[in-house]
Amino acid sequence: MKRWLSKWGAWASGMVACLVTCATVEEALAGNIEPPGAREWGRKTAHAQGLAAGGMKALASPPPPFGLASAPPIPTGTRLSEAFARPAVTLLPAVSSFHVAPLFAAVAPSDEDPSSDAAMLPAEATPSAEATPPEGQDPDAAVDESPPAEDTPGFLDHFELRHSNTLELRYDHFETPILGLKPKQNLGSVWLFSNETLICNFEVCNGSSLIFRPRLTWQFEPNVDPDFYFHELYLSVSAIPRVVVAVGSQVQGWGPGIFYSPTNRIFPETLFTTAQREPIRRRMVAVNVELLPEMTLFVMGARADDSDWGAEEPLRSYFASSRLEYQSQGEFPFTLGAVAGGGERFQPHGGLYFEILLSDAWTVGTEFSTSKGYSRKRDLNFGPPGLFLHEDAWGYDGLINVRYGLSSGGEIGAEVGVNEFALSGSAQEQLPTLYPLLLAGTSAGIGIHPFLDKRYALVHGRFPDLPPGKRVTLSTSLMYTNPSDSLIAAGELSFSYDSFKGFVSLALNFGPESSVQRFPFERFVRVGLSFTH
Numbered sequence: 001m002k003r004w005l006s007k008w009g010a011w012a013s014g015m016v017a018c019l020v021t022c023a024t025v026e027e028a029l030a031g032n033i034e035p036p037g038a039r040e041w042g043r044k045t046a047h048a049q050g051l052a053a054g055g056m057k058a059l060a061s062p063p064p065p066f067g068l069a070s071a072p073p074i075p076t077g078t079r080l081s082e083a084f085a086r087p088a089v090t091l092l093p094a095v096s097s098f099h100v101a102p103l104f105a106a107v108a109p110s111d112e113d114p115s116s117d118a119a120m121l122p123a124e125a126t127p128s129a130e131a132t133p134p135e136g137q138d139p140d141a142a143v144d145e146s147p148p149a150e151d152t153p154g155f156l157d158h159f160e161l162r163h164s165n166t167l168e169l170r171y172d173h174f175e176t177p178i179l180g181l182k183p184k185q186n187l188g189s190v191w192l193f194s195n196e197t198l199i200c201n202f203e204v205c206n207g208s209s210l211i212f213r214p215r216l217t218w219q220f221e222p223n224v225d226p227d228f229y230f231h232e233l234y235l236s237v238s239a240i241p242r243v244v245v246a247v248g249s250q251v252q253g254w255g256p257g258i259f260y261s262p263t264n265r266i267f268p269e270t271l272f273t274t275a276q277r278e279p280i281r282r283r284m285v286a287v288n289v290e291l292l293p294e295m296t297l298f299v300m301g302a303r304a305d306d307s308d309w310g311a312e313e314p315l316r317s318y319f320a321s322s323r324l325e326y327q328s329q330g331e332f333p334f335t336l337g338a339v340a341g342g343g344e345r346f347q348p349h350g351g352l353y354f355e356i357l358l359s360d361a362w363t364v365g366t367e368f369s370t371s372k373g374y375s376r377k378r379d380l381n382f383g384p385p386g387l388f389l390h391e392d393a394w395g396y397d398g399l400i401n402v403r404y405g406l407s408s409g410g411e412i413g414a415e416v417g418v419n420e421f422a423l424s425g426s427a428q429e430q431l432p433t434l435y436p437l438l439l440a441g442t443s444a445g446i447g448i449h450p451f452l453d454k455r456y457a458l459v460h461g462r463f464p465d466l467p468p469g470k471r472v473t474l475s476t477s478l479m480y481t482n483p484s485d486s487l488i489a490a491g492e493l494s495f496s497y498d499s500f501k502g503f504v505s506l507a508l509n510f511g512p513e514s515s516v517q518r519f520p521f522e523r524f525v526r527v528g529l530s531f532t533h
Contacts, residue, residue, distance in 0.1 A: 368398025
């Protein structure tokens with residue numbers, strides 16, 4: 001323990017120096033300061049896509065560990081709570097589908113008073129324009145002609161389609177300690193990500209939209225049949241002022257957490273945690289009500305599992321939650337939220353989150369929740385009693401972080417967290433056999449905490465627009481967990497040219513064999529090339 005305390009002190013000092021140094025280097029490269037929105041680089045989504053029942057299907061096409069940033073252009077960069085409130089605007093990159101004609105025609109300089117009424121009128125409305133016939137025409141022969149009638153908009157003109165598509169080729173190498181899998185594997189795959197939003201502009205449905213995100217994947221090494229599915233598919237209706245109702249398979253997220261969100265138990269993991277992995281969508285009905293310009297009420301009822309509607313009871317999991325959020329726009333803008341929820345497999349819980357902007361670049365946030373145990377009515381197929389700490393006692397989990405937004409749109413951040421719902425000591429010793437059950441339980445929505453250790457500290461950075469030509473992006477992260485005594489280093493380097501991007505991702509785990517952070521991968525390397533249209 002003394003050895004690790006000594007290492008921890010040296011590591012913490014190094015991280016503080018790293019934060020200051022990285023900020024200085026980035027500002028030197030960029031040369032200017034950007035508004036606060038620069039810090040919001042792809043922060044909120046939730047849990048790892050592909051954790052199918054049985055736990056093994058997720059490993060057939062493995063996601064990289066946390067901290068990498070080459071996610072496909074699934075619209076990120078804003079909180080999902082904001083995206084849900086304005087799905088037609090924030091869910092996809094803005095697309096201009098209209099043209100605004102100039103109001104005033106250009107007129108030649110004249111001796112008239114520029115402030116006169118005639119000078120302020122559009123050219124076609126001035127008295128001289130109305131009285132003077134076209135050049136070469138007899139004034140007596142001038143005939144009033146009505147302007148041509150405008151075309152009546154057709155049915156399809158009342159709909160707008162916004163879309164984004166990415167084709168990605170990946171080649172992965174990973175090493176895993178999970179029993180039943182090869183210790184070392186190589187996987188090659190092709191992915192097609194499509195993100196579509198169909199917006200209705202009829203008066204009766206103005207602002208309502210249909211969001212669908214189909215996915216097509218083919219693993220060619222080793223060969224697996226192509227798979228097609230919808231990552232998200234839901235209808236968002238805003239027919240009533242200040243009320244948005246979304247029905248279908250979707251993802252929702254909130255809170256300032258970097259590694260995960262303690263108050264969001266149905267979508268606990270953030271985009272930072274899942275990296276290129278996409279979160280498991282949940283079927284739900286969600287209602288967002290703007291009570292005041294600064295206050296929003298969010299209520300949802302969902303199936304927390306990914307099973308079929310007719311699945312047997314052990315695989316079904318219902319969940320409901322409500323969230324009240326207040327946003328202040330004063331000298332120091334802040335967001336304060338309160339959350340309460342529970343479900344068939346989740347204990348009733350409550351929590352708070354808070355984030356404040358201290359300057360144009362610095363942000364501080366905190367988030368925590370509490371409950372009497374974490375999961376309830378857990379089926380024995382997903383682990384015996386005593387698998388987790390505080391299963392029948394009050395416990396809490398929480399975090400605090402600080403972020404520095406870079407002028408280039410990147411970010412440097414640090415976070416510490418604690419979790420009283422971690423794996424028990426006996427369960428950690430059985431992880432090589434238990435981990436597939438944990439994966440399957442996560443997909444089934446049985447209430448498994450996303451962080452299996454008790455404490456963590458991490459630093460991360462994302463540095464876009466690096467030379468040459470502002471085409472290079474570097475993402476790095478370093479995380480220490482305790483009591484596993486594990487250190488995880490991850491990074492990604494990408495190069496973009498027009499619509500193409502090439503990237504290399506790497507993650508390494510340094511720790512004893514009993515470390516929970518060795519799962520699912522001890523070593524991970526990904527090389528990829530993507531094209532976005």
